[in-house]
Amino acid sequence: MKDSALIPLVSVQSSNHFDFLLYSLFVFVNCRRYKRLILCERVSHNFRLGHYRYIIVYENSIKLPTRGVLDIAVTIKDVAKLANVAPSTVSRVIADSPRISEATKRKVNEAMGKLGYHPNLNARSLASQSTQTIGLVMPSSGDVVFQNPFFPTVLQGISEGAHEKKYALHMTTGKSEKETLEAVVEMVQGKRVDGMILLKSKVEDKIISYLLKRNFPFVLIGKPYKNVEEITHVDNDNFRAMQEATEHLIMQGHHQIAFIGGCLELVVTVERLLGYERALRNAGIELKNEYIIHEEFLREGGQEAVKELMSLENPPTALVVVDDFMALGVLNTLDELGISVPEDISIVSFNNVLLSEMVKPPLTSVDINIFDLGYQASKNLIQKIENSNEPIKRIIIPHKLIERSSCCHLKNK
């Protein structure tokens, strides 16, 4: 005889005939050597596949009611019946409402235990209008971000923050900008999530406008291009960070400093570029256009750019690179060109991922605390979800220049 575990699906060919279904069940029960089968509730005449409930009786003694032939789940009603209370009472026990007496709670909990009850979260979400889920749009497969550790780390932070408050994550991908927006609409209007985290802010961001218009809770990682006062965001002070990185080089005597950055549509690039320019200007160093490179992360393109840069009449003596991984590419290209770091050229990069200390030479890199970026984002999003009066916030995650061996004082020529 079987124990009271779930019973695998019996294949019922025609769902249109009650008798046939019943018959199938009998056959199934017999061949599995269950003792008896009792249909105990016929949910409606207008029945659908999956609406029958039954009890298995073992060895003539009634055991627990077991569900499962057509994947019928244990519901709150079943628990209520077993505990001899109303469904609403069970619901309140689950919510640990103070209006229920201890005695009843015990009784109900016991029944839940016996039946192996687990609430149906879709039903819960539908009724309570909340999902305990936060939404995320992944960068599309082809995206630059995917190649480097930023994404997983920030995800890890988000996940950690969500986990602490028992929130889950819901993600989709969008291949194009249009698809991405659709994905967001699906999550938001489809009521799949209570709030959203955006992983990057573009200069003209449709998603942000959409969420703003709908007044839907969201947190942005990065700095909004506009509406700064209306958007809770968590960011580094990228302007300062880059300024400091550049100043670090300046203090080491470098005047010819090039900037290697990413897509100018990303606000972070813009900010950092400004910080770079400020540092140079403060030091009275002239800005040179040919020292500023925006390359997508593709290695080949990067190589080209670096080669061009180094073959200028006055090649730079130092580089600021906005990403460790990109810096690694640069490092390789320099190596090919026979230029050695830091003797011939100094490099400061960003992100301080694990990689940066394992590379030769270890990279001086600005640690922007990616994990915390994600962690604070989800934490603050949840606050916002749970209290709609929560004020707009701007959370700045501190950065720190980690000195390693990719920079050194400019040798006097």
Add this chain to the structure above:
Amino acid sequence: MKDSALIPLVSVQSSNHFDFLLYSLFVFVNCRRYKRLILCERVSHNFRLGHYRYIIVYENSIKLPTRGVLDIAVTIKDVAKLANVAPSTVSRVIADSPRISEATKRKVNEAMGKLGYHPNLNARSLASQSTQTIGLVMPSSGDVVFQNPFFPTVLQGISEGAHEKKYALHMTTGKSEKETLEAVVEMVQGKRVDGMILLKSKVEDKIISYLLKRNFPFVLIGKPYKNVEEITHVDNDNFRAMQEATEHLIMQGHHQIAFIGGCLELVVTVERLLGYERALRNAGIELKNEYIIHEEFLREGGQEAVKELMSLENPPTALVVVDDFMALGVLNTLDELGISVPEDISIVSFNNVLLSEMVKPPLTSVDINIFDLGYQASKNLIQKIENSNEPIKRIIIPHKLIERSSCCHLKNK
């Protein structure tokens, strides 16, 4: 006058008094200079916050019915009313049922457009018992996996496969094994997902037993430790891959080959270890216990191990390392020890992540096609979800040894 966008939440202090609510609405409407407000439906006497519907009338001409005071969404009923059909018809139009005439479809679609209707996916899931979502448990923050590109890449593959079939991803984290199982139960019994993808298989895997017992669709990435015949899984032929990698070294004249692997509880480690042993045995080379190292990925531990290994009486002339990132650590340690690769020692590693070609020297690495691992997992999971008769499958993703410069022929001593 406002346009027909959503109207922000009016703060209604007491939800208990209809009149008060009505009054608040009027105040709100006046101060926002809407022309008129009509309550058009009082959903029930026994009302709850958020159950009122209304129409805004602009400039005396009736515009679209607008919802939103208490974030009331447009429902299928509203669409039905506007299009003058039954809700069921709207539902069928959405599902593009052939039973609906073209004329009606057009009419309904128009109404949906006007109202900006979007289906409530929770309600859909509840009624249709399917979520179009696949579940995933992330490695916990502290986990090894998070540090290297395996996770994001496989996620990318999964996401791609899911996206193609319009499935979304649902993720949670578990910090401990217990929490992880709870997270799975929550997703499965909470009916949040239609199927699951497991990212690694442990030797005694409670999650697998659970899913198997419940007969819940899932796909494993990696090889199951037991019940191989009952579990659809996608994997590399890790045995062969490692055997080939080792043979590659043997063919280059190496006899003293050490194995640096990860946690022995992971099936993949076991498989690869076996492949390594087979290769040696086939070549008639004696296995040495001191040549086999299992280190968690922590850099420090790894360094220790490598140092120990190299100070053996007969240090190995070649290493197989089960992960590129780990190999990078090894590379660094060797560098510290003044041992150069590949001159003094050859290395073959695994995964062939972008990193491996950017490192000095570029690593000979076995490409196991991580993306495809994820892609096939979600693709096959979805097949399984959509057709419960889908047979159990074993999908082997081909691997390929990518030769770079971290190996060379053993110089004759």
Add this chain to the structure above:
DNA sequence: TTGTTTTGAGCAAGCGTTTGCACAAACAAT
């Protein structure tokens, strides 16, 4: 004893869909 408050639990409506069947209208076949 009677009136009043408190406590605990139940009733039933509601969340927004899907879907089996009923049924009217239009058409075809007798």
Add this chain to the structure above:
DNA sequence: ATTGTTTGTGCAAACGCTTGCTCAAAACAA
């Protein structure tokens, strides 16, 4: 004209939960 078929829509129950209000019983006060 009568009886079948189609074809297209509508009806209403169901999914499994939450929650405002009602109300009986218990506890307390007068």
